[in-house]
Amino acid sequence: AKQQRRQVAHRGRGVDVILDKWHLKEGQDKYAFMEKMVTDPEVAKVLVFSDRGYAEKADARKGGVGTESQIISSEVYAKVAQDKFLPIVYERDADDEPWLPTFLKARIYFDFSSAENFHDNYERLVRAIFGKPLHKRPPVGKPPEYILTDDKPSRWSRPLLEDFKEAVAK
Numbered sequence: 001a002k003q004q005r006r007q008v009a010h011r012g013r014g015v016d017v018i019l020d021k022w023h024l025k026e027g028q029d030k031y032a033f034m035e036k037m038v039t040d041p042e043v044a045k046v047l048v049f050s051d052r053g054y055a056e057k058a059d060a061r062k063g064g065v066g067t068e069s070q071i072i073s074s075e076v077y078a079k080v081a082q083d084k085f086l087p088i089v090y091e092r093d094a095d096d097e098p099w100l101p102t103f104l105k106a107r108i109y110f111d112f113s114s115a116e117n118f119h120d121n122y123e124r125l126v127r128a129i130f131g132k133p134l135h136k137r138p139p140v141g142k143p144p145e146y147i148l149t150d151d152k153p154s155r156w157s158r159p160l161l162e163d164f165k166e167a168v169a170k
Contacts, residue, residue: 015129018043038084045129046084050100050109051091058101086128089113 024033037043050058087109089098098109110125111117127133 013126015126044084045086047086047088047125048104049088049090050098050104051089052093052099055099055101058103083128086110086125088125 018037020030020033024030037046085104085107087100087104087107089100089109089111090113091099092113093099098111098113100107100109110121110128112121124134
């Protein structure tokens with residue numbers, strides 16, 4: 001009941017959740033449903049919730065998780081720049097590494113493994129779903145005058161260097 005309330009809350013915040021418990025009915029093909037979630041261009045994001053059990057089953061290709069991971073991993077490997085699959089980590093191992101299946105280990109994930117991480121990662125997740133990142137790339141300005149002329153620049157001024165250092169730090 002608690003999980004169902006969460007999905008309803010997300011729908012109330014503008015996130016259209018497709019959940020197998022709601023959309024997959026008796027008599028329907030669960031593998032076709034999983035494949036559709038991966039290949040349907042109208043499904044913008046697929047959240048992959050991972051803990052030790054999920055990661056181990058996915059890597060061993062066991063059960064429904066194994067089938068799901070076979071479908072997802074081929075898409076992930078085929079489309080390296082892919083941002084449809086959003087890994088969500090719920091558990092870390094003894095070395096504080098996230099439990100993720102091998103095909104997702106190189107992906108940037110959302111860390112929900114502790115209460116301390118929840119707030120920042122939840123906002124990042126919602127921003128990712130809506131395509132509204134917190135950090136936006138600034139527009140490119142005009143090149144310096146000396147680039148547009150044949151004059152040689154003397155030296156960078158100290159304020160320019162300080163501005164550059166500050167920009168890199170941020």
